[in-house]
Amino acid sequence: MKSELPITLPVEKVIDEAEGVKSLIFRHKLDAKPGQFLMVWIPRVDLKPFGVSYLEEGSFGITVCKVGPTSEKLCRAKKGDLLGIMGPYGKPFTLEGRRIILVAGGYGAAPLFPLAEEAKKKGITTTFIIGAKSESYLIYRERAKKAGINTIITTDDGSCGRKCFTTDALEDALKAGGIDKVYSCGPEIMLKKVAELCRRHQVKCEVSMHRYMKCGFGVCGSCSVDDQGFPLCKKVVLTGEEALRIKEFGQHSRDASGTKQPFAR
Amino acid sequence: MVDITAKLGRLKLDNPTVLASGILGVTKASLKYVASNGAGAVTMKSVTVEPRAGHHAPIILTYEGGMLNSVGYSNQGIKEAKKEFISLKDVGAPVIASITAGSKKDFAFLAEQVNEMGFAAVEAVISCPHTPGFGTMAGQGTPDSTREITAAVRDKTKLPLFVKLSPSVQGIGEVAKAAEDAGADAITAINTGGPGMIIDVKTGKPILGGTVGGLSGDALRPIAVRCVYDIYKSVRIPIIGTGGVMTGEHAAQMILAGASAVGIGTAVYYRGADVFRKVCDELQGVMKEAGYKNIYGMRGMAHEE
Ligand SMILES: Cc1cc2nc3c(=O)[nH]c(=O)nc-3n(C[C@H](O)[C@H](O)[C@H](O)COP(=O)(O)OP(=O)(O)OC[C@H]3O[C@@H](n4cnc5c(N)ncnc54)[C@H](O)[C@@H]3O)c2cc1C
Numbered sequence: 001m002k003s004e005l006p007i008t009l010p011v012e013k014v015i016d017e018a019e020g021v022k023s024l025i026f027r028h029k030l031d032a033k034p035g036q037f038l039m040v041w042i043p044r045v046d047l048k049p050f051g052v053s054y055l056e057e058g059s060f061g062i063t064v065c066k067v068g069p070t071s072e073k074l075c076r077a078k079k080g081d082l083l084g085i086m087g088p089y090g091k092p093f094t095l096e097g098r099r100i101i102l103v104a105g106g107y108g109a110a111p112l113f114p115l116a117e118e119a120k121k122k123g124i125t126t127t128f129i130i131g132a133k134s135e136s137y138l139i140y141r142e143r144a145k146k147a148g149i150n151t152i153i154t155t156d157d158g159s160c161g162r163k164c165f166t167t168d169a170l171e172d173a174l175k176a177g178g179i180d181k182v183y184s185c186g187p188e189i190m191l192k193k194v195a196e197l198c199r200r201h202q203v204k205c206e207v208s209m210h211r212y213m214k215c216g217f218g219v220c221g222s223c224s225v226d227d228q229g230f231p232l233c234k235k236v237v238l239t240g241e242e243a244l245r246i247k248e249f250g251q252h253s254r255d256a257s258g259t260k261q262p263f264a265r
Numbered sequence: 266m267v268d269i270t271a272k273l274g275r276l277k278l279d280n281p282t283v284l285a286s287g288i289l290g291v292t293k294a295s296l297k298y299v300a301s302n303g304a305g306a307v308t309m310k311s312v313t314v315e316p317r318a319g320h321h322a323p324i325i326l327t328y329e330g331g332m333l334n335s336v337g338y339s340n341q342g343i344k345e346a347k348k349e350f351i352s353l354k355d356v357g358a359p360v361i362a363s364i365t366a367g368s369k370k371d372f373a374f375l376a377e378q379v380n381e382m383g384f385a386a387v388e389a390v391i392s393c394p395h396t397p398g399f400g401t402m403a404g405q406g407t408p409d410s411t412r413e414i415t416a417a418v419r420d421k422t423k424l425p426l427f428v429k430l431s432p433s434v435q436g437i438g439e440v441a442k443a444a445e446d447a448g449a450d451a452i453t454a455i456n457t458g459g460p461g462m463i464i465d466v467k468t469g470k471p472i473l474g475g476t477v478g479g480l481s482g483d484a485l486r487p488i489a490v491r492c493v494y495d496i497y498k499s500v501r502i503p504i505i506g507t508g509g510v511m512t513g514e515h516a517a518q519m520i521l522a523g524a525s526a527v528g529i530g531t532a533v534y535y536r537g538a539d540v541f542r543k544v545c546d547e548l549q550g551v552m553k554e555a556g557y558k559n560i561y562g563m564r565g566m567a568h569e570e
């Protein structure tokens with residue numbers, strides 16, 4: 001009989017990724033694929049969803065962006081601290097095509113990085129567009145360089161790379177042509193733009209879409225999307241067309257009580 | 266052909282499976298999703314007067330024997346719920362409003378609020394085992410308290426009124442009788458049991474955010490079947506047998522014990538949201554084999570000498 005209980009593991013290593021962003025690495029053979037996420041438990045505090053951002057033989061990691069009390073505590077975790085993990089949950093990305101583009105905004109780079117590594121291993125030509133507000137918030141620049149992954153950096157203020165949105169860089173690449181598939185994770189307004197651009201250029205795409213998630217396995221309903229009503233946690237990774245069919249996509253999400261929260265534009 | 270249409274008083278259902286409150290069902294769209302998976306009726310996640318964020322996570326765990334939850338009644342509160350649950354005909358199955366409160370006065374207020382929203386029935390939940398200020402943690406579920414709350418809700422609504430009971434009481438038949446006497450049209454039995462606790466041995470800490478949680482699923486089923494059996498002996502009103510129903514065979518046990526319909530919650534985890542369709546198919550098979558033509562003829566047969 002399957003069960004959903006956290007496995008408690010000590011933090012093996014903490015990586016400083018950027019301002020307010022840390023990665024926590026654990027030594028554990030995690031049976032996950034790029035795109036899946038974990039529910040991460042701080043004993044007696046809370047349990048929150050995080051994408052699997054490091055996925056290697058015998059170890060894995062998550063990348064946490066400090067936005068509130070739980071992520072703040074995770075960012076303060078030290079080597080040896082015990083945390084629990086549940087999962088992996090959600091569906092993985094479907095890697096296909098010979099030339100692909102990955103588009104990440106903010107912590108959206110987390111679930112995409114293992115995909116970039118897998119693509120590279122398979123000899124798929126990959127461009128990783130990583131965007132942030134400004135240079136100090138950029139993650140994985142060094143990591144991508146070390147892994148030999150081709151990146152395009154964009155920042156809102158031009159402090160690093162191109163001064164533009166990730167979607168501007170994507171549009172240029174789509175116009176140039178020859179792209180088989182696009183994968184994206186980040187702020188929902190950006191995801192919607194990515195899905196629309198791909199539709200316009202008739203290029204396949206997959207987006208990792210997020211909602212308030214309390215269980216991660218399709219029972220509590222907190223991640224149900226309007227109008228279809230299915231629990232998003234069972235998928236998370238959607239095709240662009242699937243995402244565009246969701247009425248609330250880019251419009252609103254919900255908070256812990258289920259109350260609608262419109263996305264800031 | 267066996268007939269699996271069901272009746273809860275004047276409420277007619279295409280089949281006897283009812284989505285139990287709190288499993289999915291937090292939005293109208295979510296109810297529609299469950300209805301499209303074959304449920305005969307769907308119950309909304311319980312609504313309270315004020316919005317509630319609920320307990321910190323983990324809110325749901327499963328172990329070898331079943332499920333523990335400490336959701337803690339997270340919901341939008343009645344004001345937002347009145348905007349959320351509109352045009353309920355689109356859902357595709359009768360929708361049961363679920364209301365819960367800490368006091369008789371708040372129960373009455375909520376009953377009044379859900380009256381004109383298009384619900385097929387209203388369920389008053391007096392039985393949560395793990396949320397401070399509610400259910401058994403507020404002393405609800407004694408025959409006296411049950412009578413008072415039922416009467417208060419009855420006074421404010423003409424909708425069919427279901428009262429949802431806890432297994433953690435002495436003499437559940439007596440409690441059901443108190444609800445019937447005060448005007449309930451059906452009994453939903455049962456809410457989660459326990460509460461229970463699971464401890465992580467490496468950290469030495471309870472895992473659930475709410476520390477304790479209500480028990481559901483396989484572990485609860487024999488208790489639920491016994492409760493339905495006891496209630497059937499005490500009241501004349503229909504019973505929605507709820508607790509650990511995973512298969513058509515389990516649904517048949519409930520009906521034989523005295524249920525007119527069966528609630529399904531935890532099975533969504535084990536068998537997917539289309540468990541409603543699966544249970545209906547299996548139930549037809551079980552009934553056919555045992556020679557029952559309809560639910561009415563099967564109901565309560567476990568009581569026959
Ligand atoms: C599938 C998925 C994967 C994610 N992957 C990552 C990741 O790799 N890295 C990362 O930094 N963040 C990720 N997040 C977001 C992360 O879960 C939230 O930032 C975190 O839960 C915030 O908790 P908090 O207590 O620090 O903040 P709060 O103050 O509670 O909330 C701050 C913000 O985080 C959101 N949030 C809070 N709780 C949840 C929750 N249970 N589910 C979803 N959103 C929530 C709130 O809506 C709010 O916008 C992911 C979310 C999902 C759904």
Ligand SMILES: Cc1cc2nc3c(=O)[nH]c(=O)nc-3n(C[C@H](O)[C@H](O)[C@H](O)COP(=O)(O)O)c2cc1C
Binds near residue numbers: 287
């Ligand atoms: C995650 C979860 C949340 C629940 N929330 C509620 C609720 O809000 N109101 C309620 O009356 N019962 C609630 N229940 C109890 C169920 O409706 C049901 O009575 C109980 O789980 C037994 O049935 P099951 O074994 O089929 O799940 C909840 C149960 C679970 C598992």
Ligand code: FES
Binds near residue numbers: 212214224234
């Ligand atoms: S997070 Fe609970 S159903 Fe998706």
